[in-house]
Amino acid sequence: MSSVAPAPASAPSGPASPGGRGGRRKKKVGDLGKLDVRDKVVVGLFLAIPLVFVLVLVVFPAIASVVLSFARWDGIGGLDTIDFIGTKNYNDIISIYPPFWPAVQNNVVMLLFLFTIPTGLGIFLAVLLDKELRFTWFYQTSYFMPVVLSLALVGFIWQLIYSRDQGLLNAVLGTEIDWYGDPSVNFYSVLVATGWRHTGYIMLIYLAGLKGVDNALREAALMDGCTETQTFFKVVFPVMRPINIIVLVITVIESLRAFDIVWVINKGRNGLELIAALVTQNVSGEASRIGFASALSTIMLIISTVFVIIYLRVVMKDEPGGAR
């Protein structure tokens, strides 16, 4: 059974998909009203159990983070020791918290980097591999293998290359740079390692997207005398708009969430500041500053919400709203 399920926002497929979401709304098969009591209980439980999990462990904490961001609290005392102090945490973050701006800068640099080089390379590789060349399996395997590794492990594997005294890179270059330790270079080292993993991921998503592009489009463009490059940029790339947006959102979210790799290296200090690491430091550090950490969390939440909404608009655009 090798059928790949339809990517929710796959690029427009070739011939009008038979049996797609054609409006055949015959009977009220999907009507909840006509169920008997037992069925209603089953449906209710099917909805309620997962919903409780998501509400309690994701939605509520998200809201609580926003609320706590306006408070001072040590996180240990009772809820009555929460002291609301307005926007002071935010003011402090932007004015007197040294690691904040470096972290923002690193997050933005990571986003720009992931979005240009690994994404560009991933798309390029996908286009090449889409031609079903000889030994495709080999190429795909090598680009894709890093994707199954955890980012924490990626950090360790690259340590073998970056280590000052025992690393491959210094041995090759004849230098003595501490690639993970020196604040002037260590973030770039992290970017390379992260990009190593991100490229394969983007390649894979694009490859799936390309398979959904109607070949007739390409053939027509080539007939009209477009070169292959022109065909890609003028025909294929625009048609893949939904995939492009998904890739954009994934990249934004990945760079916002980036945490594992800097945490295993040095807990996100000394050149490797990232917002996600700052939140964690402020919660689990010696002096846990709950309000402060929550304000940082809220900043992350706001940024991600913007992109989550963009994402939802794309993937749910032609949702029929449950049962057809």
Next chain:
Amino acid sequence: MSAVIERTTSRTVASPPISGPGRKHRPWLMYTLLVFLSLVWLLPLVYAVMQSFRDYQYTSVFGYFSLGGWTLDNYSEAWERGNFAQGFVNSLIITVPAVLLTLAFASMFAFVLSRFSFKLNLSLLALFTAANLLPPQALLVPVFRMYLEAPVPEWINPNGNLLNTHLGLVMVNVAFQTGFCTFVLSNYMKTLPREMYEAAEVDGASVWRQFYQLTLPLVKPALAALAVLQTTWIYNEFFWATVLLQDSTKFPITSSINNLRGQFFTDINLVAAGSVIIAIPTLVVFFVLRKQFVSGLTMGSTKG
């Protein structure tokens, strides 16, 4: 069944290799580039494997470009020092229930969403999908506090709360991953023919039977793909394990590698062996169940 397969594949027809007149191919350039990049991409892993088999004393004298000093000692030492046996057991205890629960919850929820129309249907799907995309760090403070307060029987945790328990870790992983799986499964289930349910209703099959005997068997490929993907993700999960577990004997394997780092000195060859040991399960999954893994990823195309 064949109708279903036809329907699900029709949207993603593989393109046949295009070749025709009027195209300027420079295959050698393309192949050179692909091979070169493949080798660059493989280098860190191959290098890690190579160094993991080498003796530290030997490489420190002769350098890393030398060949020799082959040994298996790094593996046995990494296994011992890293407490990897315990780490693997912990990973198993966390990953297996988390994957099973995630898939169970997601198929239940997706089934109702795709089978019935009701007012909040789309909003619920949006909520679940969004929940999966939020940065976990943004939820840390309240989750941490709730876990501290959550009363738990002593046989689960002597401290009487959810912090530092595998149960807590399983729960948060389930909550996070259910959204993604629901999204993928509901899309998949919406491609099933409605006539099937009509017929089932005529036969008087209950909702539970429709779910268990009709829908679930038909979405098996999607479940298999998600199972593979989720196993890898939860096995790889690092953040929650780091912040919610304090006792190092409870750490999953992904965190255990930290045990191999000395405070002042790190034996790189030992870290290499540890990395290889930890990578093996996911790499095996990758090579054996590659098809499922890939289709799981592309079905959703979402995971951040």
